[in-house]
Amino acid sequence: MPLVTTKEMFEKSMKEHFAIGAFNVNNMEIIQGIVDAAAKENSPVILQASSGAIKYARIPYLTKMVEAALEEHDIPVALHLDHGPDFETCKMCIDNGFTSVMIDGSKYDFEENVALTKQVVDYAHAHGVVVEAELGKLAGIEDDVNVAEGDAMYTDPEQAREFVERTGCDSLAIAIGTSHGAYKFKGEAKLRFDILAKIKELIPNTPIVLHGASTVIPELVEMCNTYGGDIPGAKGVPDEMLHEASVSGVSKINVDTDLRLAMTGAIRKVFNEDPSAFDPRKYLTPARDLVEETVAHKIRDVFGSSNKA
Ligand code: G3H
Numbered sequence: 110m111p112l113v114t115t116k117e118m119f120e121k122s123m124k125e126h127f128a129i130g131a132f133n134v135n136n137m138e139i140i141q142g143i144v145d146a147a148a149k150e151n152s153p154v155i156l157q158a159s160s161g162a163i164k165y166a167r168i169p170y171l172t173k174m175v176e177a178a179l180e181e182h183d184i185p186v187a188l189h190l191d192h193g194p195d196f197e198t199c200k201m202c203i204d205n206g207f208t209s210v211m212i213d214g215s216k217y218d219f220e221e222n223v224a225l226t227k228q229v230v231d232y233a234h235a236h237g238v239v240v241e242a243e244l245g246k247l248a249g250i251e252d253d254v255n256v257a258e259g260d261a262m263y264t265d266p267e268q269a270r271e272f273v274e275r276t277g278c279d280s281l282a283i284a285i286g287t288s289h290g291a292y293k294f295k296g297e298a299k300l301r302f303d304i305l306a307k308i309k310e311l312i313p314n315t316p317i318v319l320h321g322a323s324t325v326i327p328e329l330v331e332m333c334n335t336y337g338g339d340i341p342g343a344k345g346v347p348d349e350m351l352h353e354a355s356v357s358g359v360s361k362i363n364v365d366t367d368l369r370l371a372m373t374g375a376i377r378k379v380f381n382e383d384p385s386a387f388d389p390r391k392y393l394t395p396a397r398d399l400v401e402e403t404v405a406h407k408i409r410d411v412f413g414s415s416n417k418a
Pocket residue numbers: 133159160161162191192251252253254289365366
């Protein structure tokens with residue numbers, strides 16, 4: 110099956126109350142781990158690359174590896190630009206066969222965000238590509254995402270309605286308490302499900318996206334730390350909350366940190382247990398396997414997208 114947009118998978122997710130995992134990709138092993146899991150679970154899946162990932166892997170490699178995955182598996186796969194920083198990056202991805210792009214205008218004020226998003230929507234829709242936009246600010250630090258905790262801001266539901274109306278974006282990322290990276294909560298995890306409910310009430314037909322939604326799986330953190338890592342006090346969104354989000358109107362759940370932890374934990378384990386190892390296949394095979402296991406767990410036990418392909 111050729112690459113698809115997220116249109117049909119989101120329609121199904123809203124009708125049948127489940128979420129689709131959007132997993133960040135940087136290399137072949139991560140792509141294979143994700144699509145192998147999704148195919149075994151007979152689930153739709155979104156592969157997303159950030160501009161940092163595109164700089165690292167280079168666009169022809171990313172698109173061709175995803176093409177190869179589609180030759181092997183017959184499930185709906187969308188290729189999405191994660192956190193597109195500007196119009197030019199979105200255009201480059203659209204021109205290179207991505208089926209979905211995110212324009213992240215959340216760093217701008219409302220009017221600038223509307224104008225930039227609208228510009229991307231016009232170009233994307235003319236090329237059969239869908240657009241995710243963001244309103245509200247998540248805390249966290251990644252390559253191209255850098256928001257201090259004090260500057261984080263929940264999404265305003267009334268503004269969300271106006272934003273979607275004026276931009277024509279196809280899906281909306283909202284801020285309800287998640288954040289990027291491995292340190293999401295200092296105390297108890299807390300998400301504002303009341304804001305999500307209000308947003309769904311006002312824009313029931315707009316698929317909602319949750320960024321910063323890794324669980325920061327304790328077993329993976331422990332694996333990293335046991336084998337020489339130093340990631341103290343890491344904490345994410347518990348599976349139960351992500352499940353609640355999946356059945357409460359969130360259509361797309363973004364996961365990067367958990368895959369980074371899986372890759373790193375598996376590789377650290379090999380090096381720690383066998384310091385003489387230097388064949389990349391020896392450490393990348395268990396890393397790929399652990400990515401697959403992690404993704405399968407999320408699809409099957411948390412997001413509920415098994416057998417929704
Ligand atoms: O939300 C950001 C993603 O985790 C991508 O991170 O920009 O470091 O590739 P990155």
